[in-house]
Amino acid sequence: MGREQRAPRKRSTTPEEPTATGPRSRRTEFGLAELIPDRDHPQAWSLLLDGAPQSHVDLADPTRLAFEYQRRLGHLVDLAAAPGKPIRVLHLGGGALTLARYTAATRPRSRQQVAELDTTLTEWIRAELPTPSSWQIKVRGGDARAVLERAPEAGADLVIADVFSGARVPAHCTTVEFATLAARALAPGGRYAVNIADGATLAFARCQVATLLAVFPEVALIADPAVLRGKRFGNLILVAAHTPLPIAELARRTATDPTLARLEHGRELAAFTGGAPVATDASAAPSPAPPPNTFKHVGR
Incomplete structure (x- = not known):
């Protein structure tokens, strides 16, 4: 799903990459965090918070994005500028820093800031899944919206909102006021990407599109x-901009992913809203809780 995250402390040399052996856990300020080893990749881990999957990290290959929603966000990192060109990214959430690691590996010298409310989780991830000191990932402990409010105007090429409290997107990060703050933070030509979760009637997703x-x-x-048909609960990626989006290239890339994906845009997406209301600070609600057993055996 996704959580607000904070950067690892700086180290003078490239950190030694720990090999996955068995599960690790830590009680944080907001729940139980677990690192579950990937049986097929000895230096890869899944981060779970209270049983909900948040991130997957492969220390041996930070460009390998195992979770489908992270691969789709990775496409947006790839399309943010010419290949290899450094970009400025504001991550509102980040789990185990998967997307920040991906950006640093694919776009060296990129400047990145990550917001994470759970500072205990941050310290634990720093120790268990360290990053090279050369990566320019700065982290600020605090609420995602508070960090966004203080973000420099036109200071980011890409803003990624992957903010979850447990398995739900908090209400104050779903509103038109929040989206307006994100738009203010974007440089000309910049893009805003959002990870949400929904199912069944997709009422929350329709509201977020509106x-x-x-x-x-x-x-x-x-x-x-299947998610768009309401057949299962899952992640949806939204991307927004003030300039035309690379729809054809984005569709081509998502079509090559191991999991099926559908891209909606233009009239079809406007119709998808079905007259859903715009979420405001006065009316917003968090995203729906996942159905029971949604994450059973995930990452284990």
């Missing part, structure tokens, strides 16, 4: 067709 369309002229949605 909310972004109230701020941005360009919005697209990427999700598993």
